[in-house]
Amino acid sequence: MDRLGPLNAFIHAAETRSFTAAGQALGISSSAVGKAIARLEERLGAPLFHRSTRNITLTPEGGRFLKRCQTIFSEIEAAELEIAQSTAPKGTLRVSLPLIGMLMTPPLGAFAKAYPEITLELDFTDRLVDVIEEGFDVVMRTGKVADSNLKMRMLGTxxxxxxxxxxxxxxxxxxxxxxxxxxxxxxxxxxxxxxxxxxxxxxxxxxxxxxxxxxxxxxxxxxxxxxxxxxxxxxxxxxxxxxxxxxxxxxxxxxxxxxxxxxxTLQILWPPSRHGSPKIKAFVDVMARTVLAS
CATH class of the missing domain: 3.40.190.10 (Periplasmic binding protein-like II)
Known part of the structure; x- marks a missing residue:
């Protein structure tokens, strides 16, 4: 299990092409990410990144290794979801809403009453947040959304x-x-x-x-x-x-x-890695039924 930490650091660095962004997502310093990946490269006996003063890019070995690592972590997430789906939705749900979301108190209240074991953390802002990097589970937005890497459900017009x-x-x-x-x-x-x-x-x-x-x-x-x-x-x-x-x-x-x-238009978005999460599914379903209901 002690090998999963460096693998996770490698995946984040490879997907963001940045040790700094990987560190921010994991809550550690960029130097800690760099050291973890250096130890991983030493153990593997192969370089995973080409490094320059401006950016990092994957080596051919790094590209192949990334696909394997992503498969491993997808299986771990699938196993966690399989267990989670057998129980009532619970845990913390971090939601980013536009400032207009302050007027969505009735739907949010209905969700909180229906799922008392879920702790809502609501962040109201009109800036474009980075859903994955900033650790949000769900984002609700008006207008067009450019991030095609996210799962989306249209709530209505x-x-x-x-x-x-x-x-x-x-x-x-x-x-x-x-x-x-x-x-x-x-x-x-x-x-x-x-x-x-x-x-x-x-x-x-x-x-x-x-x-x-x-x-x-x-x-x-x-x-x-x-x-x-x-x-x-x-x-x-x-x-x-x-x-x-x-x-x-x-x-x-x-x-x-x-x-x-x-x-x-009003839509709700979430990271594909969390597709199927019971707490996200519950939130999306309640918002779809209530936010724009006449």
């Missing part, structure tokens, strides 16, 4: 609404065309990753309208903006599922519905 409180609309009037928003207080969400304001996308006669209302208040998370809209301080453009409760109970009303045609 959602539309956008512009909402305001009944008191605000009674006082300031209901806009009938997008251009009338010039005379309104508009609450804008700023994307943390880019620093840009979220575009309010309008359409007219099937074509996108080149118009943006002026911003009266800006925040980098949506939750306070929804609260400000409920308090009658302006109109807010947001995914419809984030204000489902407020629209149902009447604290917010939607306007300009006919001028909004934009939609977004």
């Amino acid at each position: 959602y539309g956008y609404v512009i909402v305001g409180s009944p008191a605000y609309l009674a006082k300031r009037g209901i806009p009938r065309e997008p251009e009338e928003l010039v005379g309104h207080d508009c609450l804008f969400h700023r994307w943390t990753a880019t620093g840009k304001l979220e575009r309010w996308i309008f359409s007219r006669e099937g074509a996108e309208l080149d118009f943006q209302p002026p911003a009266s208040t800006v925040a980098n998370t949506m939750e306070p903006l929804i609260g400000l809209a409920e308090q009658g301080l302006g109109l807010f453009y947001t995914p419809s599922f984030t204000v489902r409760r407020q629209l149902a109970n009447g604290t917010l009303r939607s306007v300009l519905d006919a001028s909004l045609r934009s939609s977004g």
Whole structure:
């Protein structure tokens, strides 16, 4: 069993082409990774990497050895999953969600109640996380996802609404065309990753309208903006599922519905090495049933 540690270090270094990245993933220093691989090479009597000041590349022997090692660790993971699947889902589940995920409390609460033996660690951010290197079990994201190495399940699509409180609309009037928003207080969400304001996308006669209302208040998370809209301080453009409760109970009303045609997608992703994990499967199933449910 003491041979598995160096093999694991070798796999991480080979897959990332970096001793530093391998060390970060394993929680050890890059020099410790280098020493482990040097001892492995000495035992094997063959070099596994070509080393330069800038990068490392596999030797032919290293390439063949990597395939064998990956097979070994895949079998170990399969054996662990076989045992885990015979028991109730449990353990720690690290989940990365977009900042919009702060508005997903009901689905997250439903999951926590259904699986009390799973400890949720939730990280809310709009930056693109490295799922494998940063040790996340599951990542939930809006928009397009470029990492084709991950398993993915589409949770669904959602539309956008512009909402305001009944008191605000009674006082300031209901806009009938997008251009009338010039005379309104508009609450804008700023994307943390880019620093840009979220575009309010309008359409007219099937074509996108080149118009943006002026911003009266800006925040980098949506939750306070929804609260400000409920308090009658302006109109807010947001995914419809984030204000489902407020629209149902009447604290917010939607306007300009006919001028909004934009939609977004929500997907959930996880590393292929953990495909079949009971806790991941349970989380994916609950989110698929609840997040965008009407």
